[in-house]
Amino acid sequence: MVKVNCLNPIAAVGMDLFSADYAKTENMQEADAVLVRSAAMHDLELPENLKAIARAGAGVNNIPLDKCAGKGIVVFNTPGANANGVKELAIAGLLLASRDIVGGINWVAENKADENIAKNVEKAKSKFAGREIMGKKLGVIGLGAIGVLVANAANRLGMKVYGCDPYISVDHAWNLSRDIIHVKTNDEIYKECDYITVHVPLLDETKHMINTETISKMKDGVVILNFARDLLVNEDDMGEALKSGKVARYVTDFPNAKTANMEGVIAIPHLGASTEESEDNCAVMAVKQIMDYIENGNIRNSVNYPSCNAGICESAGRIAINHRNIRNMLSQFTSVFSGENINIANMINKSKGEYAYSIFDIEIPSTEELVNKLASIDGVLKVRIIK
Numbered sequence: 426m427v428k429v430n431c432l433n434p435i436a437a438v439g440m441d442l443f444s445a446d447y448a449k450t451e452n453m454q455e456a457d458a459v460l461v462r463s464a465a466m467h468d469l470e471l472p473e474n475l476k477a478i479a480r481a482g483a484g485v486n487n488i489p490l491d492k493c494a495g496k497g498i499v500v501f502n503t504p505g506a507n508a509n510g511v512k513e514l515a516i517a518g519l520l521l522a523s524r525d526i527v528g529g530i531n532w533v534a535e536n537k538a539d540e541n542i543a544k545n546v547e548k549a550k551s552k553f554a555g556r557e558i559m560g561k562k563l564g565v566i567g568l569g570a571i572g573v574l575v576a577n578a579a580n581r582l583g584m585k586v587y588g589c590d591p592y593i594s595v596d597h598a599w600n601l602s603r604d605i606i607h608v609k610t611n612d613e614i615y616k617e618c619d620y621i622t623v624h625v626p627l628l629d630e631t632k633h634m635i636n637t638e639t640i641s642k643m644k645d646g647v648v649i650l651n652f653a654r655d656l657l658v659n660e661d662d663m664g665e666a667l668k669s670g671k672v673a674r675y676v677t678d679f680p681n682a683k684t685a686n687m688e689g690v691i692a693i694p695h696l697g698a699s700t701e702e703s704e705d706n707c708a709v710m711a712v713k714q715i716m717d718y719i720e721n722g723n724i725r726n727s728v729n730y731p732s733c734n735a736g737i738c739e740s741a742g743r744i745a746i747n748h749r750n751i752r753n754m755l756s757q758f759t760s761v762f763s764g765e766n767i768n769i770a771n772m773i774n775k776s777k778g779e780y781a782y783s784i785f786d787i788e789i790p791s792t793e794e795l796v797n798k799l800a801s802i803d804g805v806l807k808v809r810i811i812k
């Protein structure tokens with residue numbers, strides 16, 4: 426029985442895909458696989474038996490990727506599965522920052538007992554007047570699954586859109602409207618744009634990328650939107666910029682103790698991916714990836730191990746090995762098989778950074794003895810009998 430632990434609630438449409446060979450456990454310490462959304466995993470003890478973690482979502486900064494890789498635990502995410510949900514909220518953010526919709530709604534709530542509210546609305550409304558986004562310049566930093574959708578949608582709403590992503594993938598470039606002005610540096614976005622929206626992962630290089638220095642390069646009265654992660658923005662610097670009026674509004678899906686208390690901040694409680702559709706898409710993708718890994722050893726959309734697809738095993742046995750990407754690993758593996766007089770029918774070896782993964786299809790069913798011999802090789806992190 427394969428034991429699955431959910432650290433966050435995962436949509437039923439995904440969980441229902443698990444066959445009778447899988448059982449849910451409340452105890453992570455006995456899990457073969459973990460499903461997670463935003464729960465922080467950095468301080469959790471990772472059980473020896475754990476084989477895979479699937480993040481039903483995009484951002485993986487809540488998971489200790491390297492520690493997992495070092496223990497032979499493959500971490501998956503679900504690229505693009507919640508991108509439309511975030512895009513729609515980011516467009517809402519553009520509008521919320523441009524028209525005082527929140528102020529206006531609050532005014533109605535405060536005056537709901539007023540019998541003359543219908544008449545008084547017409548007097549009060551001038552306080553909540555705003556501006557339109559059509560014709561304004563939007564800068565999109567990070568043209569991945571979400572950034573591309575935001576750029577294209579804003580373009581269709583009549584904005585002049587600039588995009589920057591030094592590492593843009595070919596697929597995302599194909600999906601980007603030809604109207605988007607592709608700039609090579611964020612500085613061009615800072616200089617030109619009335620609205621700036623950030624859609625990059627939180628990494629050492631992107632942490633605090635919005636700070637006093639970068640804000641100083643922006644237009645006076647710029648609107649900044651952050652639907653990615655709070656730490657992309659230095660909140661003390663943002664506080665100063667909001668006070669001085671350099672930044673007119675900061676829209677964030679990641680309020681923290683500081684930004685939640687700042688004037689000029691429009692804070693949303695991390696709702697980007699909280700839609701029925703995104704939750705379903707993420708759950709289905711995460712569960713399918715876990716099942717393919719557990720049942721066939723295949724890796725799709727991992728963030729710490731290479732992609733590897735050996736299909737369904739058609740020979741008598743299959744062994745999967747998570748190992749370090751160092752010299753002589755393959756020759757040591759093949760000599761274990763040849764020492765046992767076992768023919769290798771098929772093999773795949775892939776690497777990603779410091780880690781590698783190999784699948785061997787062999788002409789006898791795999792044995793514990795083989796596993797032990799392979800596991801004793803220096804640099805091997807996990808060995809698994811698939812068949």
Ligand SMILES: NC(=O)C1=CN([C@@H]2O[C@H](COP(=O)(O)OP(=O)(O)OC[C@H]3O[C@@H](n4cnc5c(N)ncnc54)[C@H](O)[C@@H]3O)[C@@H](O)[C@H]2O)C=CC1
Pocket residue numbers: 482483484485504505507508511566567568569570571572589590591592593594597624625626627630631652653654678695696697698699
């Ligand atoms: N508010 C919410 O509920 C959600 C937030 N997110 C956040 O949004 C982020 C982006 O999500 P996706 O678009 O799905 O990921 P993605 O991986 O498809 O796109 C990220 C893009 O950022 C680019 N990038 C990386 N470093 C960069 C840099 N220094 N400058 C410019 N571009 C850079 C990459 O090349 C990639 O194209 C996630 O990492 C996550 O933190 C994602 C989903 C939901």
Ligand SMILES: O=C(O)C(=O)COP(=O)(O)O
Pocket residue numbers: 462463481482483484485507695697698699
């Ligand atoms: O996918 C992401 O990166 C998100 O931020 C969504 O987080 P959630 O699954 O809503 O906790």
